[in-house]
Amino acid sequence: xxxxxxxxxxxxxxxxxxxxxxxxxxxxxxxxxxxxxxxxxxxxxxxxxxxxxxxxxxxxxxxxxxxxxxxxxxxxxxxxxxxxxxxxxxxxxxxxxxxxxxxxxxxxxxxxxxxxxxxxxxxxxxxxxxxxxxxxxxxxxxxxxxxxxxxxxxxxxxxxxxxxxxxxxxxxxxxxxxxxxxxxxxxxxxxxxxxxxxxxxxxxxxxxxxxxxxxxxxxxxxxxxxxxxxxxxxxxxxxxxxx
Numbered sequence: 001x002x003x004x005x006x007x008x009x010x011x012x013x014x015x016x017x018x019x020x021x022x023x024x025x026x027x028x029x030x031x032x033x034x035x036x037x038x039x040x041x042x043x044x045x046x047x048x049x050x051x052x053x054x055x056x057x058x059x060x061x062x063x064x065x066x067x068x069x070x071x072x073x074x075x076x077x078x079x080x081x082x083x084x085x086x087x088x089x090x091x092x093x094x095x096x097x098x099x100x101x102x103x104x105x106x107x108x109x110x111x112x113x114x115x116x117x118x119x120x121x122x123x124x125x126x127x128x129x130x131x132x133x134x135x136x137x138x139x140x141x142x143x144x145x146x147x148x149x150x151x152x153x154x155x156x157x158x159x160x161x162x163x164x165x166x167x168x169x170x171x172x173x174x175x176x177x178x179x180x181x182x183x184x185x186x187x188x189x190x191x192x193x194x195x196x197x198x199x200x201x202x203x204x205x206x207x208x209x210x211x212x213x214x215x216x217x218x219x220x221x222x223x224x225x226x227x228x229x230x231x232x233x234x235x236x237x238x239x240x241x242x243x
Contacts, residue, residue: 028209028239034070035235043085044218044229054094055218055229056083070236077112085133097144099129117160124149132177145174153203166203171195176219189219213237
């Protein structure tokens with residue numbers, strides 16, 4: 001038994017060190033990639049017809065409207081505070097996520113009017129707060145990610161109150177999220193693990209895909225294409241959505 005103890009100890013250490021490793025089932029087919037004139041883009045959204053992208057910059061704290069070719073069509077007259085996430089919302093609005101303040105901004109695109117909603121939860125690092133946001137138009141729920149410490153997915157109601165939270169354990173951090181109504185799933189991207197992860201609405205991993213993209217910090221899906229934005233490379237990568 002004494003001889004077995006060191007072996008068992010090593011096995012336990014390996015299990016603990018790998019607890020956030022996940023089985024990568026396959027790689028995705030890269031369709032196109034193009035640069036965008038947005039410094040440090042973080043977060044990505046797409047309109048319902050799949051013709052317009054939106055991103056935010058955590059350098060300028062501005063919101064950008066893009067063609068799916070990457071051309072900047074508009075820079076909105078709004079300045080946030082440490083913007084990290086964006087998603088389409090109702091009635092011509094965007095939702096914006098501010099990491100350090102833990103605010104969700106409800107921005108009306110046409111007028112520039114906005115409302116601020118403070119998220120009340122504990123996290124250990126100011127620079128590892130809200131990192132991604134998405135809207136489920138089928139149930140009218142909003143979801144956002146805390147990047148790490150804690151590794152969590154939060155669910156909000158229409159009053160922007162947190163009604164559920166779920167522990168995430170399949171990646172080293174969580175940097176972007178998108179609700180896919182076609183399959184009724186969440187797609188979550190990890191910057192540090194460089195993976196795209198297909199998940200249930202409770203954040204349980206269904207399937208994981210490796211991507212060769214540095215600092216992927218936003219994801220959007222439309223017309224069987226997955227769009228990923230890279231913060232450090234200031235590029236958008238388009239992948240074929242898996243069956």
